[in-house]
Each structure stands twice: as C-alpha cells, then as structure tokens.
Amino acid sequence: MSTEAFAWSILLIVIVLNSLISIYGIVYRRSLVKKLISLTMLSDTVFVIFIMIGYRIVYPSVPPIFTSLTSEDLEYLRQHAVDPLPQALVLTGIVIGMAVNALIAFGIIQAYKLQGTTDARKLVEAALKEVPEE
C-alpha cells in the first residue's frame, strides 16, 4: 500500500460522489437557481477528471512550459512535464461553459419576471394552465 495510491483513490471516490450529489441537485431540487449551482459544480468535476487524466506522478511534476529555450530543458520536460492536451481542452471549456451558464441565468430571471416564481414544479403547472383547452 502506497500513499500515492491512497490519495489517488480518495480523489477518484470524491469525484464519483461529487458527480452523484450534483446530479441529485440537478434532478431533485426545486429551485432553478439551485439547479444552476449544481450544474456548475458538475461541470467543474468533469474538468477535474480531464486534468487528472493528464497528470503523472513524478517528483517534481512541472507544467509543460519551457523556462529556458535549451535542449536540456526539453529533456527535463520530457521526464517531468504533465500532458498539455487536456489542459488546452479544459481551458476553452471553462470560458464557454461560463457563457452558457450566463445564458441560463438570463433565462431564470426572465422566467421569474413572467411567472413570479423560480420553483420548477410551479413553473410547469403554470405553463400547463396556459395551454388552451381544445
């Protein structure tokens, strides 16, 4: 049993639990704002999984950035650097996700203006009432 394996297992279990709790929040909580908070936490968890895939446990592990433009530095990075590809994918994902969540926030404010509530079930009831009966 190594301490690295222990830390790695803790992180994996926490990620699974965090995703499950966030999905519970998205599905079962009534308030739309609470659903939005859970959604941001779920997407953050997914980003952590991505970064975790690119990590390697060497001491010290450094970011994939040259500090001096020499071939010794290249050799050092080859031994110690983490994977740059997941970082590049997550980087755009964070900013785009932020813009999409701002769109959802606008939608919540508009729903409150129209119906006077942010409770998902009441919103559905109000929407069903407005359907004209045949």
Added chain:
Amino acid sequence: MDRYLVLIVLLVFTIISALVLAWLNLLNPPTTIKTLGLTYIENTYFGPYSSMSPEAVTAIVWDYRGLDTVYETAVFFLAIVGGLSVFRGVKTRASTMKGIGLTGIAKTSTKIIAVMIVGASASIALHGHLTPGGGFQGGSTLAVAFLLIIPVFSVYSLLNMNITSEKLIATRGIALTAIGIVALLPVLKNLPLVSNISFYPSHIAGMLTSGSLFFYNLFEYIAVASGFTAVFIYLSLAGVESEEK
C-alpha cells in the same frame, strides 16, 4: 442535524473505501504521459512541427487545435448573443439616474485594485505565448475588474462614462472579426486555414511573438472581457425597469 450526520457518513465511507482500494493496490497513478502529449511537448518549440512558442498549452489552443478553438469562439459568441437577446427591451443608455455607490474608503481602494487588475490581466494575456496565460485567462481576469466597479460605483457611473453595453458588444464583434481575419489570411497564400509559422513571422523586431499566437491572444482578450462586461451590465440593469414603474 440530520444533514451533518449524512456528511460524516459520506466522509467516513470515502476514507475507508480509499484505504481498502489502496490496500488492494487496485488504483495506481500513472508515471508516464500519453505519446500524443509527449509529441506536443517535443514539437512546441523545437522539432519539425514547431509553433515557436515555449508554452505548450497556448500552442495547442491556437495552433495545433486552432480550428477547434475558432469554433468554440463561435459558440461563445452565440451564447452571449442569446443571453442578451432575452433582455432586448432593457434601457442601457446613460440616464438621469445616478447611483450612490459605497463609501469613499471602498471607492478609493477599488480604484487602486481595479488598476492593478487591469495591469495583471494585460500581462497574463500579452505574455500568453511565453508564460502561463493567454487570451481566455486575461479576459476573464479583466472582467473581474468591471465586476468590482459595478457594485462599488453603481452601474450608472459606468454608463455615464460612456461604457454602454452597445459599445461593448460592438467591441466584441470587432475583436471576433479580427480573430476570423487572422485565421483566414493564410488562405491567400494557398496555405491551410489557421496556419501559424508558415505564414506569420515568429519574431517581430527581435521579440518572440510566436507568429499568430500573439494576435489571437490579444483579440480573444478583448472579446472575452467586453462580452462578460456586457453581461454584467445587462444583469445589473435587468430588474430596474419594472421597479421604476
């Protein structure tokens, strides 16, 4: 109290199952990275497919996977436009209303901090091809400066300074168009879309600018910062209209 009991059960469950997993030696962290990642590290400055940038992440974002990022920027554009179109009717012109804002102490310290944030964000964005950072990072940092100014000085001070959301959206449109032009220009010389080193010079006046990476970072910085600031202005004005009536 029930809530905290469940929390303690969750924590104990996590630690015990992690101990079991570690004892069984099922999960071990990797000690190598994938060959693809290694290829990017080897090629980012040296190597045959160099993009002349010491920063591998920025090189992937704007060169190796440049087309992906251009499309993601299009999604960013649509998301912000969709959000703003919900509030089409909100008045965002400079009005006679004057916000009070917070006390003088808060205003003075915010002035100092806002200037520092602007400096730091510009350094993050414009050195993005040399050090950690880039257009996305610098832009979201700059948006925090406006985020501080809006509650402390009130949103009307921004509007009276002629920073309206229409102008910000126009700025964002210009910056995104510039990104498109930088991506399209290599086509004129029969090179593929989003070419970097084969079309743009890697050094300008002796400074390493890594070809097109510098321009992409600069324009993305402007686009992200102005887009988010426009969102904040709309959000802080959204409910005011109905209260006035």
Added chain:
Amino acid sequence: MILTILLLVFSSLLSLVFVYLAVTEKNLLKAIGFSAGQSIAYSIILHVFAATDIVLTYIAVSVGIYSAVLVYVISKTEKYEV
C-alpha cells in the same frame, strides 16, 4: 512529495464537504458561498496537478464571475428555496 499528497487528500475531502453543503442548503445565498468554497478546493487540486493555465482561468471565472452572476440572479428573484 508528502506535501503534495496531503494537499490532494485535504482538498478532495474539502470539496466533498462543500458540494454536499451547497446542494442541501435552503438559503441560496449560503449555497453560493459553499459553491465558491468548492471552487477554491478544486483550484488547489488543479494547482497540485500542475495546471497553471487552468488555475488562472478557473479562479477568476469560478470564484469571481459565477458567484457574482448567481448573486445578481438571486437579488432579482427569490432568496430561499422552498
């Protein structure tokens, strides 16, 4: 090396606590505070994983902008979840 592992374990457990509290909290303003705490825990994890670029974006977006947008939404709508 032992510091890396300690930071990883500590911030993982911290994020679990904050996520659970944020989802079960009735007062939405408090829930936003817990969500920001979860973001800080995650940014410690990202720092341990040597993702400097991500940390620069994540801190600004997740602790600053998300919280502010959500507080704006709450100030326009309801403060408590029924």
